[in-house]
Amino acid sequence: MITVNEALDHLFALAPAPVAETVPLLRSRGRVMVADAVANRSQPPFAASAMDGYGIAAGAAQQGAAFDVIGEAAAGHGFAGTVGPGQAVRIFTGAPVPEGVGHVVLQEDCTAVDSRVSITGTPGDGTNIRPAGGDFREGDRLSAPRRLTPADMALLASMNVAEVPVARRPVVALISTGDELVMPGETPGPDQIIASNTFGLHALVEEAGAEARLLPIARDIPASLRTALDLAKDADVIVTIGGASVGDHDIVARVAEEVGMERAFYKIAMRPGKPLMAGRLNDAVMIGLPGNPVSAMVCGHLFLLPVLRAMMGLHAGPAPRATAQLGADVDANGPREHYMRARLTDGMITPFARQDSSLLSILSEANALLIRPIGDGPRKAGEPVEYVPLFTRS
Numbered sequence: 001m002i003t004v005n006e007a008l009d010h011l012f013a014l015a016p017a018p019v020a021e022t023v024p025l026l027r028s029r030g031r032v033m034v035a036d037a038v039a040n041r042s043q044p045p046f047a048a049s050a051m052d053g054y055g056i057a058a059g060a061a062q063q064g065a066a067f068d069v070i071g072e073a074a075a076g077h078g079f080a081g082t083v084g085p086g087q088a089v090r091i092f093t094g095a096p097v098p099e100g101v102g103h104v105v106l107q108e109d110c111t112a113v114d115s116r117v118s119i120t121g122t123p124g125d126g127t128n129i130r131p132a133g134g135d136f137r138e139g140d141r142l143s144a145p146r147r148l149t150p151a152d153m154a155l156l157a158s159m160n161v162a163e164v165p166v167a168r169r170p171v172v173a174l175i176s177t178g179d180e181l182v183m184p185g186e187t188p189g190p191d192q193i194i195a196s197n198t199f200g201l202h203a204l205v206e207e208a209g210a211e212a213r214l215l216p217i218a219r220d221i222p223a224s225l226r227t228a229l230d231l232a233k234d235a236d237v238i239v240t241i242g243g244a245s246v247g248d249h250d251i252v253a254r255v256a257e258e259v260g261m262e263r264a265f266y267k268i269a270m271r272p273g274k275p276l277m278a279g280r281l282n283d284a285v286m287i288g289l290p291g292n293p294v295s296a297m298v299c300g301h302l303f304l305l306p307v308l309r310a311m312m313g314l315h316a317g318p319a320p321r322a323t324a325q326l327g328a329d330v331d332a333n334g335p336r337e338h339y340m341r342a343r344l345t346d347g348m349i350t351p352f353a354r355q356d357s358s359l360l361s362i363l364s365e366a367n368a369l370l371i372r373p374i375g376d377g378p379r380k381a382g383e384p385v386e387y388v389p390l391f392t393r394s
């Protein structure tokens with residue numbers, strides 16, 4: 001059996017390079033920008049007032065000083081003249097600072113009568129002027145690759161970038177396999193359960209910025225799986241769920257190979273998720289996930305998400321890890337890397353007592369996967385350990 005990192009290397013080798021498309025800025029939220037954005041203007045484009053008040057010459061802001069108010073500068077409406085000694089201009093936040101002004105005194109520190117204003121408060125040392133280009137300058141770059149956040153979108157707008165080159169969202173086809181499965185909302189027979197894995201994976205894929213397509217459940221007969229795989233043939237990634245192990249009805253590997261899948265690996269030294277398989281099926285990456293619900297979701301975090309990130313041009317690397325202190329003693333680990341469902345609170349991580357890979361109720365309470373390396377000895381509470389953070393509710 002290969003390790004998690006070896007499996008990831010195989011998957012990255014299978015992943016195609018990102019395909020770029022251009023979208024309007026408003027459609028770029030959460031997308032991965034694939035080429036640097038370049039500011040085609042500076043911000044602010046002129047020295048701008050940071051406050052509402054009176055603009056006067058630099059060094060003239062003394063308590064008791066008085067000035068003739070010779071005009072007004074507002075946001076969007078500058079004052080074209082020059083402000084000389086003994087003169088002031090009424091100025092508002094965002095207005096271009098006129099020629100001759102080196103200090104904006106807050107109106108709270110001034111008393112104005114008709115066209116005279118005097119400084120009656122104590123102006124501070126700050127000029128209350130934002131320099132031209134103080135935020136960014138023409139030619140500055142927002143570098144790619146980068147998943148665009150709401151803050152990035154505001155920055156791009158400010159840079160006057162109206163269209164953004166982004167990676168096309170990989171299409172991920174999700175196929176549940178198994179005679180025991182029905183869709184949520186249907187009435188299961190006495191030996192049946194509800195297909196859950198595709199719903200968790202659908203959400204995971206969409207959260208990652210890819211496009212998930214839920215295909216009909218394939219029955220445990222080759223013809224049904226072949227039909228589902230055929231329906232998935234336009235996808236960039238084909239994910240099957242279940243039927244991956246060694247039972248008589250576990251037909252995914254056999255059928256996938258019959259329809260042309262070139263296998264890259266099968267079985268990984270990890271827990272849960274041992275019977276994972278992957279390969280290339282025509283132009284698609286095919287990933288066969290184990291059926292146990294927690295195994296499928298854990299493999300989704302550890303393998304599917306990193307591959308999707310790489311396909312969108314982001315760094316090809318494993319799921320991000322962090323370190324915390326163990327909240328309880330743990331036993332020695334066996335020959336498979338163990339990803340234990342755990343709860344992280346205030347820097348302390350504690351695995352749940354029940355780790356069976358069928359327990360979605362536990363996974364839903366977990367906010368981290370505690371990583372137990374292969375052959376790791378027993379560990380005491382307080383020791384540092386690594387974990388993979390999971391999506392969490394706030």
Ligand SMILES: Nc1nc2c(c(=O)[nH]1)N[C@H]1C(S)=C(S)[C@@H](COP(=O)(O)OP(=O)(O)OC[C@H]3O[C@@H](n4cnc5c(N)ncnc54)[C@H](O)[C@@H]3O)O[C@H]1N2
Pocket residue numbers: 176177178180181193194195196197198241242243244245246247250272273274275289290291292293295357
């Ligand atoms: N003799 C052995 N038996 C098993 C081994 C083994 O090494 N030797 N490995 C076990 C491990 S580990 C896992 S994981 C499972 C994986 O099996 P499959 O991938 O073949 O999955 P199934 O048998 O089809 O299903 C397992 C379990 O999960 C339920 N399931 C499947 N798909 C879904 C779905 N979409 N939504 C909800 N639940 C699903 C299914 O009903 C089964 O209960 O094999 C072990 N056995």
Ligand code: MOO
Pocket residue numbers: 270271272273274275290292295357
């Ligand atoms: O590896 Mo299975 O995925 O432990 O339940």
